[in-house]
Amino acid sequence: MIRTIVTDPLSPSHLAFKEVDVPQAMPWEALVQVKTVSLNRGEVKDAMDQEASSRPGWDFAGIVIEPAQSGQGPQKGARVVGLLPMGAWSEQVAAPVSMLVEIPDKLTFTEAATLPVAGLTALYALRKGGMLLGKRVFITGSSGGVGLFAHQLAAQSGAFVVGMASTEEKSKLVKEAGADEVIIGYSAVSSASQFGPYDLIIDSVGGNTLAALLPQLAPQGVCVAVGFSSSNTATIDMMNLVTSGGRTLYSFFLGEELTRHSAADDLRLLAQLATEKRLIPRIEVEAPWTQIGTIARNLLERKYSGKVVLHID
Template structure:
């Protein structure tokens, strides 16, 4: 038996510890002793909608204790980072080797655990813009996990990058990670037009923000909608969108993207960038996983920027 965090409708945040059966790996899966996990707002919110005893958790990092029987992927003793659709908040996991990458010795487990959901989302969203050298990019949610990674990766591409922040203090952080300009306050989102038009917009806010950004796309520009933190509905000026022609609104869902990308290779790329000092995970909170309730509540209330990591064992 092992311990895992499961859904309990009677718990304050619907999260509780429970003894569960140790995972049994399929031939294409490796068994991993989990050392750290990172939290994403989506999985914490989803826990309240899941059935009792469901197993939340996406991002994890740890050590392979039993390699895949096919012989593929990381071998026993390898330090790895990985991604699961469910169940990562556990002492041990069985993970497909296609979602598992070895990490350099220079990386801590905490740093590695921040990479799967936030890092891959940022990487794949930026790739929608094609060759970014000399292009203009606008990123909302700049101080979140995805936003901070997206800014750092975009800055290295040679693009002109504009970010967002709710306060002047947070704007300093956005500039530190590579933004050329920062729009302060989402009520001022229309003022972003003075730095545009944009070849690529990455939006995690939705609602009125998304509606205000679409007219700021350049001809043949693309807006990648990766979330809807403010509202899941938006009123779009269809006449402007249609008569402008050539602009694209792309609906981004990481689970679907992973069916068309080599996640293991891309996780390895992100890990190497961190090891070389070209990408820096911003970890605002680190705590034992026994403090899941406190950290998850702070995450939902947006009390910190960047990522939260829980250590297991």
């Protein structure tokens, strides 16, 4: 038997520990002893809405204890990072080798666990803008996990990058991540126009923020909507959008993106960049996974910038 975290509506945190059978790996899956997991606000929010005994969790890092029977993927003893659609908050997981990659020795399990969802989201969203050298990019939610990764990758691509933060303190983090300019306060989003128009906008806020950003797209520009932390509805000025022409609003869902991209190849790239310190995860909190209840609640209340990583005993 192993321990795992499940949803429990009767628990104050809506999460609880439960003993379950050791996972049985399919031929294309490796069995991994999990060392660390990172939390994403989206998965925590989803867990609050799920029925009892659902098993949340996306990002994990650990050691392969049984390689895939197919012979593909990392071998026994390999240090790995990967992601699952659910169930990663567990002592052991069976992970498809297509979602699993070996990590360099210099990369810690803590650093590796931050990469899958936040790193891949940032990477794939930026790719929607094509070659970014000399282009103007605007990123909302800049002090979050996705935002900080996106700023670092965009800056290294040669883009002029503008971010947005809720406070002066958080704006300093965004500057450190490579932003050329930072807009402070979500209500001041219209002031971003002074640095535009933008070839690429990555928005995780939605609502009025998304509506205010669309007119700031350059001709042939793309706005990638990766989330809606403020509101899941937006009133868009269709006359402005249609008469300007050529601009795109792209709906982004990582699960759908992974049907068209190699997660293993791109995780390998992110892991290498992190090893070379060209991509630096900002880890706000490290804690034992026994503190999942408190940590999850604080994450939902936006008390953290960057990433949260839990260590499994």
